Amino acid sequence: MVSLASPIGRTDTRGSIEPILAVTASDMTRVNELILAMAGSNVELIPEIAEHLISSGGKRLRPMLTIASALAHGYDGDAHVKLAASVEFMHTATLLHDDVVDESDLRRGKKTARTIWGNQASVLVGDFLLGQAFKMMVEVGSLAALDILSTASAVNAEGEVWQLSAAKHMTTSEADYLAVVDAKTAALFSAAAEVGPVVAGAGTAEREAMRRYGRNLGLAFQLVDDVLDYDGSATDLGKNTGDDFREGKITLPVILAYEAGGEEERSFWRDAMERGRNDDEALQRAKALIRRHGALDATIARARLYGDAAHEAATSLPASPGRDALLGVVAFCIDRVS
Known part of the structure; x- marks a missing residue:
């Protein structure tokens, strides 16, 4: 496993999710209750x-x-509970759709919905959850929050299509890939963080700080996921390790290893990622090449830079348990590869 000496190079926070669990516990109980209620339907399959x-x-x-x-x-109101539930429904819908597109069989150690109920049902239930998310946003009555989350939903969909068009093409550059991650993952992190100060009536500077915090956290989070796919466990990642390789997904460790390799290695990558020659033996060679060229360390280094940017954005907030929780999440994100 790749390791890091310390989370984000800071001494005031450690890589733990416990502070945010503690700070949000009572409100997350309400969020979970709302999620279960809004997932209800007379259509039994939903x-x-x-x-x-x-x-x-x-x-x-x-x-x-x-x-x-x-x-x-x-x-100290109630709107953040509905917005939090909306965010989770948006994320859940994306997972349902992603598993269909990626033909994934396992998520968080369990069979994906598509392997049990089929692709059509998974896509349609994802659409239902998106509809329920927007219903809750409207009930909150904040046009600003609705604008932030609806924009994130559209950007996320664009990222999915962009990733699909770039899949299996070894010509994908680091800049292109990061743009996909920005749209596909970071946009929802950013929106989830920004709607907090919106409902709290905070100013433009506070909203901007939380937008930057969420975006950079999302970028760091995805890059760490990229590393775990080649150097982690299914428990760490929430899906089968090596799935990105088997699905022909071009992620940052692959891009960096491809760019650093000679023609023979590049030919291997094209065969594996573009032509589907990606069995277990090929996966082991891919891991060896990625390690040889330091692509995992380089990816983690980039994740740390985004983590630092997220940390800096959150430190602009007044000291509070909420701020400490947000800072702790950044270190936790990076520490998943330690």
């Missing part, structure tokens, strides 16, 4: 599939960011 994914063991990090961000700005 709550069955929704419950399968909702109860599959995810940390609910994105809605916790909404709750913690609102609390860090002194909010």
